[in-house]
Amino acid sequence: xxxxxxxxxxxxxxxxxxxxxxxxxxxxxxxxxxxxxxxxxxxxxxxxxxxxxxxxxxxxxxxxxxxxxxxxxxxxxxxxxxxxxxxxxxxxxxxxxxxxxxxxxxxxxxxxxxxxxxxxxxxxxxxxxxxxxxxxxxxxxxxxxxxxxxxxxxxxxxxxxxxxxxxxxxxxxxxxxxxxxxxxxxxxxxxxxxxxxxxxxxxxxxxxxxxxxxxxxxxxxxxxxxxxxxxxxxxxxxxxxxxxxxxxxxxxxxxxxxxxxxxxxxxxxxxxxxxxxxxxxxxxxxxxxxxxxxxxxxxxxxxxxxxxxxxxxxxxxxxxxxxxxxxxxxxxxxxxxxxxxxxxxxxxxxxxxxxxxxxxxxxxxxxxxxxxxxxxxxxxxxxxxxxxxxxx
Amino acid sequence: xxxxxxxxxxxxxxxxxxxxxxxxxxxxxxxxxxxxxxxxxxxxxxxxxxxxxxxxxxxxxxxxxxxxxxxxxxxxxxxxxxxxxxxxxxxxxxxxxxxxxxxxxxxxxxxxxxxxxxxxxxxxxxxxxxxxxxxxxxxxxxxxxxxxxxxxxxxxxxxxxxxxxxxxxxxxxxxxxxxxxxxxxxxxxxxxxxxxxxxxxxxxxxxxxxxxxxxxxxxxxxxxxxxxxxxxxxxxxxxxxxxxxxxxxxxxxxxxxxxxxxxxxxxxxxxxxxxxxxxxxxxxxxxxxxxxxxxxxxxxxxxxxxxxxxxxxxxxxxxxxxxxxxxxxxxxxxxxxxxxxxxxxxxxxxxxxxxxxxxxxxxxxxxxxxxxxxxxxxxxxxxxxxxxxxxx
Numbered sequence: 001x002x003x004x005x006x007x008x009x010x011x012x013x014x015x016x017x018x019x020x021x022x023x024x025x026x027x028x029x030x031x032x033x034x035x036x037x038x039x040x041x042x043x044x045x046x047x048x049x050x051x052x053x054x055x056x057x058x059x060x061x062x063x064x065x066x067x068x069x070x071x072x073x074x075x076x077x078x079x080x081x082x083x084x085x086x087x088x089x090x091x092x093x094x095x096x097x098x099x100x101x102x103x104x105x106x107x108x109x110x111x112x113x114x115x116x117x118x119x120x121x122x123x124x125x126x127x128x129x130x131x132x133x134x135x136x137x138x139x140x141x142x143x144x145x146x147x148x149x150x151x152x153x154x155x156x157x158x159x160x161x162x163x164x165x166x167x168x169x170x171x172x173x174x175x176x177x178x179x180x181x182x183x184x185x186x187x188x189x190x191x192x193x194x195x196x197x198x199x200x201x202x203x204x205x206x207x208x209x210x211x212x213x214x215x216x217x218x219x220x221x222x223x224x225x226x227x228x229x230x231x232x233x234x235x236x237x238x239x240x241x242x243x244x245x246x247x248x249x250x251x252x253x254x255x256x257x258x259x260x261x262x263x264x265x266x267x268x269x270x271x272x273x274x275x276x277x278x279x280x281x282x283x284x285x286x287x288x289x290x291x292x293x294x295x296x297x298x299x300x301x302x303x304x305x306x307x308x309x310x311x312x313x314x315x316x317x318x319x320x321x322x323x324x325x326x327x328x329x330x331x332x333x334x335x336x337x338x339x340x341x342x343x344x345x346x347x348x349x350x351x352x353x354x355x356x357x358x359x360x361x362x363x364x365x366x367x368x369x370x371x372x373x374x375x376x377x378x379x380x381x382x383x384x385x386x387x388x389x390x391x392x
Numbered sequence: 393x394x395x396x397x398x399x400x401x402x403x404x405x406x407x408x409x410x411x412x413x414x415x416x417x418x419x420x421x422x423x424x425x426x427x428x429x430x431x432x433x434x435x436x437x438x439x440x441x442x443x444x445x446x447x448x449x450x451x452x453x454x455x456x457x458x459x460x461x462x463x464x465x466x467x468x469x470x471x472x473x474x475x476x477x478x479x480x481x482x483x484x485x486x487x488x489x490x491x492x493x494x495x496x497x498x499x500x501x502x503x504x505x506x507x508x509x510x511x512x513x514x515x516x517x518x519x520x521x522x523x524x525x526x527x528x529x530x531x532x533x534x535x536x537x538x539x540x541x542x543x544x545x546x547x548x549x550x551x552x553x554x555x556x557x558x559x560x561x562x563x564x565x566x567x568x569x570x571x572x573x574x575x576x577x578x579x580x581x582x583x584x585x586x587x588x589x590x591x592x593x594x595x596x597x598x599x600x601x602x603x604x605x606x607x608x609x610x611x612x613x614x615x616x617x618x619x620x621x622x623x624x625x626x627x628x629x630x631x632x633x634x635x636x637x638x639x640x641x642x643x644x645x646x647x648x649x650x651x652x653x654x655x656x657x658x659x660x661x662x663x664x665x666x667x668x669x670x671x672x673x674x675x676x677x678x679x680x681x682x683x684x685x686x687x688x689x690x691x692x693x694x695x696x697x698x699x700x701x702x703x704x705x706x707x708x709x710x711x712x713x714x715x716x717x718x719x720x721x722x723x724x725x726x727x728x729x730x731x732x733x734x735x736x737x738x739x740x741x742x743x744x745x746x747x748x749x750x751x752x753x754x755x756x757x758x759x760x761x762x763x764x765x766x767x768x769x770x771x772x773x774x775x776x777x778x779x780x781x782x783x784x
Contacts, residue, residue, distance in 0.1 A: 046626070050723035070710070071624075076622035080622070093709050094733075097714070127523065128520050130523055132517045194605060195604070197597050201593040202590045205586055205587075212627075215589075219439060227395075229463075230468035230471065232468065317484065317485050319485060331442035338488075340485075360467065
């Protein structure tokens with residue numbers, strides 16, 4: 001019962017791009033620890049990344065390998081991906097969160113047995129799941145290997161989506177429209193924050209009658225009132241009061257592909273400042289999106305936003321967007337191109353970005369965003385929810 | 393608007409225990425990267441752990457420091473914790489997921505300015521958020537420091553809960569009872585997996601009329617049918633069929649404190665083997681729980697389970713439980729004591745465990761669990777949902 005959302009041919013196509021990048025960087029063996037990258041090359045999808053596991057891609061073998069915990073390897077990787085059983089390796093459970101045995105010791109042993117112990121081995125140095133200890137143990141277990149920083153190698157391959165991936169993101173776009181509507185419908189003075197979050201989570205997961213939603217790489221972010229300038233707060237069980245300005249940053253996800261969205265909502269009356277900042281934000285967002293087309297750089301997109309801002313006497317320090325798509329907690333961003341000064345990544349068709357110019361002040365915040373695809377001559381918006389301040 | 397769920401006195405009490413452990417290990421400066429540990433010592437709670445951030449605890453300063461991204465530091469850490477503004481440091485946004493600047497370079501600079509650059513610095517070597525690159529950059533930025541592995545130092549302090557923490561876990565227990573009921577109520581032949589997940593997520597988040605639920609460190613795990621032996625699969629949008637055996641592993645959470653629970657459900661008829669394994673599982677679980685009291689070791693608890701299993705001719709490789717409580721994705725386990733052979737941790741009052749003896753076979757799985765507190769002379773069960781196979 002394979003559960004992969006793409007054809008095996010598509011996975012092999014991805015692998016050939018990953019291997020081309022490995023060759024270019026002189027990497028013989030790539031150890032993938034980021035679960036999104038593992039999913040990208042073998043279709044493995046499980047909440048098992050809380051223990052150490054890797055996918056091994058080598059230049060001399062068409063089929064990658066999975067090395068993980070016993071209970072995830074044989075019932076999980078073998079049954080749900082295209083890997084043959086002899087390409088799946090499992091460590092025993094006494095390696096899990098143990099102070100005595102480390103899973104990377106086992107992985108080094110497997111790599112040695114396969115003859116990869118003297119190779120140039122690429123590792124994802126800044127991936128969440130590649131801990132300092134994992135690297136230390138690997139270096140001890142493979143003293144003759146040469147380690148190369150292959151952080152974001154797979155991420156840069158996956159920055160251009162296939163048409164099949166774009167289809168999943170369109171579905172995610174339909175889900176986020178429904179989830180944002182569910183959240184804003186539930187929101188009112190006197191309602192608890194947790195009840196709005198529950199409405200959002202329910203809508204994200206039910207999806208549509210035709211296709212259901214997946215879990216999201218980031219929980220609903222819902223900063224409100226005087227902490228609305230802190231964009232990464234979630235919710236509690238307090239009740240909304242009249243005059244609160246808040247925003248909701250969520251995504252829809254379908255088979256791990258995300259379409260994020262942020263909207264700002266004022267409950268009842270709002271200040272002229274909030275209304276003005278919201279108008280400028282939307283004008284700047286649209287100006288940025290209108291510059292999007294193949295050949296333009298990321299920093300040029302940001303400059304269009306910045307020009308609108310400076311016209312009104314505002315400035316904003318942080319980036320206004322990033323590549324998005326296939327991901328796992330804790331981030332739906334792909335950690336490659338960012339829409340900010342200095343980022344000279346050239347836009348190409350089927351790159352996908354979450355453009356989120358958030359204006360965070362000491363005592364309020366306004367954020368209105370759009371997730372888009374770069375098309376042959378412009379951009380496609382995945383979601384349809386109106387880009388405006390919501391007053392309720 | 394501080395959002396901390398405990399008194400400042402409780403945080404200071406925790407800090408004094410952390411510092412005692414630092415002293416014992418010869419650590420002058422502790423860099424905390426695990427968001428649960430950050431929350432534990434300063435009460436910081438935000439979904440900002442997808443970028444590098446640390447809490448610094450030193451022996452020579454009563455107040456810890458937060459070093460993080462600008463947008464999380466001043467509106468987030470300053471407004472929501474007890475830290476004074478001069479103990480909060482922020483790096484600029486161009487450090488975020490950049491190939492040029494690394495946040496740890498900034499952190500090394502701050503530590504140097506504070507005079508900590510020649511100290512013995514403890515780092516959480518195997519924490520998810522302490523990447524290989526973070527460690528490399530720290531070593532470059534602090535060439536005269538001595539680094540000490542302080543992995544799980546805070547985790548071992550927090551293994552014994554305060555009465556105030558236990559109160560939060562009791563609330564989480566009430567929430568998980570409701571969430572499990574919501575999931576099992578929604579479950580039926582012909583229902584989509586995503587619709588059951590949505591019912592669970594909604595109930596987890598709404599909580600009760602008196603207190604709302606928080607998000608959970610692990611998404612609902614719902615392996616079903618022939619992949620039910622792979623315990624970390626989530627859901628898709630396929631429909632359940634008659635005769636499916638599955639389990640639901642979820643938690644309730646209140647202010648980041650978790651009470652996990654797993655139940656096995658058969659839709660319609662089930663095999664004698666599933667029924668037998670379920671009975672043995674419950675008998676073994678109860679035998680393990682009945683041994684729990686102060687003075688007993690973790691491996692003795694597991695042995696009670698193992699004795700029941702062997703009586704029926706079964707064996708199970710993996711651990712049957714672990715310490716749980718305050719946590720963030722991707723794991724509600726605390727990575728300290730495990731209920732398994734060789735773990736000689738001695739139980740003490742207010743330790744809390746998720747006892748989950750999962751029986752995973754090639755083509756089915758049975759798992760029935762209980763989250764408990766060690767009391768003065770036995771154990772307290774946080775949740776009330778009947779410990780039995782559910783046939784629906």
